[in-house]
Structures are given as C-alpha cells and as structure tokens.
Amino acid sequence: MSSVSSSESERSESLQSDTQPGATSSSFDIYATYERFLQNEDISTPLAAILALTELVEKSNAGTMFELVKALNDGAKSLKEGTPNPISLNCGCELFVAFVSLFPHDSDTFSELKTELVKQGRSYAAEALGYRDRIADLSLGFIKDDSILTHSYSRVVMKTLLRAHKQKRISVYVTEARPRGLGFVLNVSSLAAAGIPCTVVLDSAVAYVMDNVDFVLVGSEAVVESGGLINAVGSHQMAIIAKAANKPFYALAESYKFHRLFPLSQYDLPTHNPSILSFPRTGTLSTLSAQPLSSSISQLHEVPTVPSESHSALLVPLSMTPEQIARNPDVDYTRPDLISLVISDVGHLTPEGVSQYLVGMFAG
Incomplete structure (x- = not known):
C-alpha cells in the first residue's frame, strides 16, 4: 500500500511540475520546430519564426497572459541564440509577440484564448504566403x-x-x-x-x-x-x-x-561583432595556399586567361576560406x-x- 501511495505521489509531483505556470512541454524543441518549417521553400525566416511561436503557444501550460508572453519571449530568445543572422527572424518574433499582447478577445477562458491565438497565427502565415x-x-x-x-x-x-x-x-x-x-x-x-x-x-x-x-x-x-x-x-x-x-x-x-x-550606421546592426573585418592576429597572404592570379581567375570563373608578366608576380588565394567568409x-x-x-x-x-x-x- 505504501509503495502504491509513493508511486501516486511521484506521479502527482511530476504532473505538477509539467503544468507549472508558464512552462512548456519538455518534449517541445522550438528551434527544431523552426527548422522544420524552414524546410518548406515557400516559408521565409520570419514566417517560420511565427509558426514556431504559434506552436509554442499550443504547447504552453501558461495560465495567464503575462506567463504566455514570457514563454514567447524566452522562445524568441532561444531562436535568436541559435541563428547567426537573427535580423529577419527578429521581425517575425517581434510581430507575433506584439500580436499576442494586443490581441482583442472575448474568450470565456484562457484556454479558449490560446486556441484562438493558435488559429490566428496559422491563418496569418497561410495568408502571408500570398x-x-x-x-x-x-x-x-x-x-x-x-x-x-x-x-x-x-x-x-x-x-x-x-x-x-x-x-x-x-x-x-x-x-x-x-x-x-x-x-x-x-x-x-x-x-x-x-x-x-x-x-x-x-x-x-x-x-x-x-x-x-x-x-x-x-x-x-x-x-x-x-x-x-x-x-x-x-x-x-x-x-x-x-x-x-x-x-x-x-x-x-x-x-x-x-x-x-x-x-x-552599419555598426548598429544586431549582426555586428568586433571580429567582422578585423585584422587576423596570425597568418599573412604568403601563408595561405596561393597561386598565380591568372590561374586563380581561370579556376574561379572557368574562362581562359592569357598569362602576362604583370600577373605572374602576383599571388592570391584560390578562394576564400570559411574563416575569411565569417570575417x-x-x-x-x-x-x-x-x-x-x-x-x-x-x-x-x-x-x-x-x-x-x-x-x-x-x-x-
């Protein structure tokens, strides 16, 4: 009997933790959801963010508007942290959070309100495809x-x-x-x-x-x-x-x-960081894989070039390295x-x- 009571107590505690105000189902991964929507070539980054946040509303256990907006802001933060260039994503997150905060409703319960928000979010995304x-x-x-x-x-x-x-x-x-x-x-x-x-x-x-x-x-x-x-x-x-x-x-x-x-200015953008266009601390052009300019152009553009004395002395890297692109x-x-x-x-x-x-x- 005591073991049964203990088991029931554990299930009760687990249920309470899962339904903690403002919590979201532990199995819900907002970034994976966002990437799933992006697999559709017609869905752009802001729409994928809106759809991911819409699904977060559906999965959320929030019991008040304050808790729901907090959950949305936390979800938006997770999306931004996983994205190298979050500007376009920010547009969708900002728009949806503002929509939820300002949404006029006459729902009898908060559960009905969430259902309506999910419906409106998906309806907007479907309309936006046009x-x-x-x-x-x-x-x-x-x-x-x-x-x-x-x-x-x-x-x-x-x-x-x-x-x-x-x-x-x-x-x-x-x-x-x-x-x-x-x-x-x-x-x-x-x-x-x-x-x-x-x-x-x-x-x-x-x-x-x-x-x-x-x-x-x-x-x-x-x-x-x-x-x-x-x-x-x-x-x-x-x-x-x-x-x-x-x-x-x-x-x-x-x-x-x-x-x-x-x-x-350019330096006010959220994507700017000190490493952009900064000088590398180690390595010079001579340490990179290099070859004559005329040969590089031939391989990059697949067109014949005529070697000349002015080109033969110049060495350039064949292509940009990932590190150079990231800079x-x-x-x-x-x-x-x-x-x-x-x-x-x-x-x-x-x-x-x-x-x-x-x-x-x-x-x-």
Whole structure:
C-alpha cells in the first residue's frame, strides 16, 4: 500500500511540475520546430519564426497572459541564440509577440484564448504566403521593357521577375553577391531556366554597368523604422551608385519584414561583432595556399586567361576560406535617402511611409 501511495505521489509531483505556470512541454524543441518549417521553400525566416511561436503557444501550460508572453519571449530568445543572422527572424518574433499582447478577445477562458491565438497565427502565415504574388502584381507598373540590376537572391524579387517576363521584355544583370555567391548560384540558374536573358556582374563592376540598367531591384532582410533597408552586403554601395547615376532603387519587402529597429550606421546592426573585418592576429597572404592570379581567375570563373608578366608576380588565394567568409558581414544597412520606393503587400511606400506604417502596426 505504501509503495502504491509513493508511486501516486511521484506521479502527482511530476504532473505538477509539467503544468507549472508558464512552462512548456519538455518534449517541445522550438528551434527544431523552426527548422522544420524552414524546410518548406515557400516559408521565409520570419514566417517560420511565427509558426514556431504559434506552436509554442499550443504547447504552453501558461495560465495567464503575462506567463504566455514570457514563454514567447524566452522562445524568441532561444531562436535568436541559435541563428547567426537573427535580423529577419527578429521581425517575425517581434510581430507575433506584439500580436499576442494586443490581441482583442472575448474568450470565456484562457484556454479558449490560446486556441484562438493558435488559429490566428496559422491563418496569418497561410495568408502571408500570398504576399509575394501581391508584391509582384504591384511591381509590374514600374517595369517596362527594361534592363534590371539585382543583388543576391530574393524569392520575392525572383517571383516579380518571372511575372514580369510573361508580359514584358526584360533582361537582368545579376551580381555575384560575394562572399557566398548566392546571386550567381541561385539567380542565374532560375532566370536562365525561365528564358530570361541575364548576365553575371562582378560586385566590383556595379558602377561600370549602372549606366546600362533602368533601375535596381532588391529584396530585403528587413525594412527598419527609419525607412532604411537591411539586405545582403553590397546593397548599400549599390544604392549609393544608383543615386549618383540617377537610377531608381526599389526594395521589395513583405510587411512581416518590417522591423522596429533604428540603426544609425552599419555598426548598429544586431549582426555586428568586433571580429567582422578585423585584422587576423596570425597568418599573412604568403601563408595561405596561393597561386598565380591568372590561374586563380581561370579556376574561379572557368574562362581562359592569357598569362602576362604583370600577373605572374602576383599571388592570391584560390578562394576564400570559411574563416575569411565569417570575417565579412552578411548584411548591410542602406539609408532611407538612397531608396526610391519600398514595394510591399500593403502598397507602395516611401521610406517615410514605412515609418508611419510601423508606428500604426505596433500601436494596435
């Protein structure tokens, strides 16, 4: 009898610990849930974060709104700690936590409220999957029979270009988007498969090609409260060149990428750390695996080059090492005065309009 009572007591204590206010099921791994959603190519980082937090609400044992918001903030913190570049993820987390905090309801019980929050979160994510189509439609009015310059890979930019190709005669210049080369790897293959004329441009040749394009079209990691843009590194210098050449610089951004962040410089971004572009303490160019410049270019771009005396004395590494890539920034900040227009699912916005929209969005 005593052993039975002891067993029942242990089960009772275990049940109480599992249902501790604000706790979440011990089997729930929010980061694994987030990565599971990311396996769907149509789901972007902010939407994956929203869906992961929605599932956290469903699994949470919180009994009050205070406990639920704390659980969401803890979950958002776990997601950010596991992500090298959390800016886009921050947008989704910030939006969902604000939504939960401001959600008007007439539920009889807190359990019913949580059920409604889960329903609304999933409904929003399903609706948001159509935002790229809406942006593509809104962008068509700005695209004629043009030559377009784009940078890095963006799903909303790609959808817009493919949509425009059905109605216009466009050609696209694509930057390499170093250090990871996403522009070359993803953009060119997708554009070529659709029959869109495209050519790869060195990141260092943007100024050279700017006179040949009608406008610049980029995606976004986030659009911030100043009306500025956070996007793949190189976007800022591209915007400066476009401004100098009097060419429009358009940014495409889903509204769930609007972020309450007000950077004043590149070093105010959450991704910045002291190791970015710092000088290595050990090792020099001569200690790296190196070979003649002409040979390096041949292997990198798979085109023949003619050796010359001026090249033979120069040694460069064949490619960037992972350490060298990590020492470079993933994203940069483009000032609002360099952006002609932000085209979003909520309409065509000037940088000032973005600020006004953000204030309204988070004011409930």
